[in-house]
Amino acid sequence: MAKNLYKLGEWAFCRPKRVMFGWLCILAIAGAAVWGLGTSFDGEITIPGTKSEKAGDLLKKEFPADDDNGTIQLIFKAPKGKTLESESVRKDIQKTLKETAEDKAVKSVADPYQSRTINKDKKIGYATVTYKTEADQVTEASKEKIQEAAKIAGDKGIQTELGGSVTFSELEIGGASEAIGVIIAYLILAFTFASFLAAGLPIITALIGLGNGIILVMIGSNFATMTSVSLSLAVMIGLAVGIDYALFMISRARSLMAEGLSLKESVARATGTAGSAVVFAGGTVIIALCGLSVVGIPFLANMGLAAAAVVFLVVLVSITAVPAILSFAGDRITPGKKNKWFANILKSREKKNSESNIWGRFVTRYPLFIVLAGVILTTVLSLPALHLDLGMPDNGMKSKDTIERRAYDLMAEGFGEGVNGPLILIADASKDKNPQTAIQKAAKRLEDISNIDSMSPPIPNQSGKYAMINITPKTGPENPKTKELVEDIRDKAEQIAKKDNVKFEVTGPTAVNIDISNKLTDALSKFTIIVVGFAFILLVVVFRSILVPVKAVLGFMMTLTATLGFTVSVLQDGHLNNLFGIPAAGPVLNFLPILVLGILFGLAMDYEVFLVSSIREAYVQSGDARKSILAGLKHSGSVVTAAGLIMIFVFASFIFGDDITIKSMGLALAFGVLFDAFVVRLTLVPAIMSLLGRTAWYLPKWLDRILPKVDIEGVSLINELEDKEAQKIDKAI
Structure with missing residues (x-):
């Protein structure tokens, strides 16, 4: 694979205009297809075969009338000192209902006085407006008309809220918080590369890959049932891995240029070596996301497949557009041409010891203390996960500024909490x-x-x-x-x-959510076994060791339990709610644990491969276990640190959106990457390997013979290129 990627990188470098124009054309054509087809995201999360779903199907069959029609509840609260039976209040409510009924899209309006939907003290009541179409097909014009009608009663001092199956708060993608995440990523890249120009390149290629991926998901929504959350998840993962993969390749190209190679040769070799690692890492993430299909839950499977499709396109862009854009940048991105603004700042980063850094020496000097501290920290963070309660966040967990939350609270005030979950x-x-x-x-x-x-x-x-x-x-x-x-x-x-x-x-919605949560809880253990087993086999093949994969899998389990514990502590127990803008404590999103398991597995294996492969390369050359750990942390630690920080800030940017589902995913993934990258991979992994010494690389000879050879670092390519260079020199002599 490395040889083919080397040739691909060389080809793309020599034809940058064709490559970039090709990707932009694909983006334009796909965009035109979306313009023509539109999108068809379904907000419902269901699992066929559950007791509540079977009962729901029977209900639709035997009571077909109006089952799927969208409804809006006009909820009224009388002014202080009056009731809904007061003549002036009744008159204003009737005006509101009359104005509502004039919308041609409205099928019927159930008057609260005739349907007797008024509470005992006559203070709060509601009218049910039924539309001729399904809830998600009610037009914006109809929503605006009923909001205008509600103002008639509202202007008279009657609190009027809008509830029901028709939603008013739409899911937004690409808001200000996401833009801030990208800006922070750019600043991290600028500090890592010591160049403003080089820092912008991963952002550009990531956005190209993400744009193509998002459009593909939008087109796919017309042919497969997808929830609107699928698009948010795809954006979240695609943006993070897109920047990271470009970072790995550009870092390798710059390091090769620093060794004296030409720009063209550096880019080609970076595509063959770092590109191989990117393809492997991307493939791992894709397999993890596609693995969500094995749990037998359709909406989760489609969510994983959508995100996997985006990652696939991001990988393709990384190994083609990155060489092309480096060709455009030319010698301006060479390591020697650092921006003057960074000159004084980066002096402190120059190390006297070229074979190690401060962090590497600290970790290898006190490995036992670090491992014990890591285990204690993981245990403390994981404890809240013991009382994990899964559910589907409802309108009661939305911001108090939203239309749905105000309606939820008013209904609960008038008719009790249970009215929101019949x-x-x-x-x-x-x-x-x-x-x-x-x-x-x-x-x-x-x-x-x-x-x-x-x-x-x-x-x-x-x-x-x-x-x-x-x-x-x-x-x-x-x-x-x-x-x-x-x-x-x-x-x-x-x-x-x-x-x-x-x-x-x-x-009913409440019973359906309970059944979905139970089903997902049962599927979590099954998926965990599959993921852990796959991770172990994969790492045995890659690193040709038994103990290194065992350590990696245990580290991943530590990441998972700590992440679930932290998520429960914030979302369910309510700690740090104000800091993260969580409106109210409640159950953890029912599909979050299994989703986090799949995604974090892919990302954790990325960091494991990028770091430990560097350690293994140094060990093969020197045979010294401690020196190989120091060398690995020295050469790959900074890149893994930058990649981890970028992912953390990209995921964290989604925490500050309005939708509680997106907030939950952003929070869990940001913390998961933080813990895995900095506590597990950069701290516990080298510490444990220091304790194991040479034993870490033990592999029975019989197993070594039957395992396939996997060269994700492109060592064979480098050896072949060096042999060719040596032959040229010999001929010249």
Whole structure:
């Protein structure tokens, strides 16, 4: 592979205009395709086959009317000293509802006075507006009209909020916080390269790869079911790895130029050597993301495949556009031509000892102390993960400034927390001779279940063989007691089914989220075993060692548990909420652990490969275990540090967006990279290898013979090129 990449790098360097023009053309054509096709992201997160999903399918079949129609609840709160029954208040509300009904997209408006959706003290009530289309197809014009109508009552002192299935707060990609992340990445690159020009090159190539990747995901949304979160995740990962991969290649090219090679030869060799590592690292991330498919959860699989597609394009851009853009930059990016602004600042970075740095000497001098400190730190950070509670963040966890959060709070104030997480029971008495009588009798058996605030009478369908019952819990949708209620209903339903010819199934958004969380919890252990097993085999092949892969896998598990513990501490327990702009504490996003597991595995293996391969290269040359660790940290430590910082700031930039789902992913990934890069890879890995000494590289001879040879550093390429140079010199002599 290294030889082919060498030729590719040389070809791209000699034809920079063709390469860059080609990528820009692909971007333009793909953009035109998106313009014509549009996008079709689905906001729903479902897992086919769960109990609640099966019940939901039955509900749609037996009660088809208006099931999929979008609804908006106009929620009213009377001014102080008045009620909704006050004549002036009633008059203003009727005006609002009349104005709402004039929208041709509205199918019906359920008056709160006629539908009796007013609370006991007559202070708060709501009208339900049903549209002719599904919730995600309600137009912006209709949303604006109902907001204008709400102002009629609002201007009269009646608090008016908008809830329901139609959302008003759209998911935004590419906001100011993400731009700040890119700016910080640029500053890190500028300090690393000591050049403002060189610092901009990885940003440019990363954006080209990311742009193509995002457009590919948008096109794919028309042919596969994808959640809107898939695009955010793809942007997050694509931007981070795109900058990092370009950083690795440009760093290698500059180091080769510092050794006296020409720009062309340096770029070609960097593509063959660092490019091989980039392809391997990118392939690892892609495999990890595609591996999400094995857990059998469609929305998660599509999310992983979308992100994997972006990483694939980013890798292609890295090994083609980076050589081309270095050709354009020319000798201006040579290491000797540092920006004068950096001259004095970087003097402190010059080391007297060319074979090691301060950090390397510290780690190898006190390895046992460092390992013990790392284990203690990991244990402390991991402890909160023991009470991990998974769920799907609802409107109650959104910012108080959002329309959805204000509506959530007002409904809870008027009707209790449970109104925001209703449960729907569907009763199946199709095997009974008198189905409605059987359903009525069976329904009474449910009344003694605790934590039920209200339960509607059974509502029969047209055939009379099925009935729907609406249950309002006393607690909110993410309260553990609500989850217990769902289990209690199911347990009771099993008892009823044995005595009567009636089967009860629970569905509704709350039940669906509970089932999804349970399913994802079960899948986490399965996916962990697959990932850990794959990591071990991969690293045994790459590093030709048993203990180095064991150490790497244990380090990855430390990263995972520490990340989950920190995430629980912030999102679930509420610590540091104000610092990270988390509106309210709540359960951890149900698919976050398994998503973080897959992504961090790929990224952790990146840093492991880039650092340990450098250590192994030095060990093969010297045979001295300690000196090889010092050399590896000296030559690769700074690049891994810069790459880690870039990823941290890119991921962290997503924490300060508005959507709690994106915040959660950004927080977990930023901390995960921080811990893995600086605590595990740059600290614990060299410390443990110092303790192991030469034993770290032990591999049974029989295993060495059967393992395939993997040259991710392009050593064979370098040897071949050096042999050719030597032959030329011999001929000249």
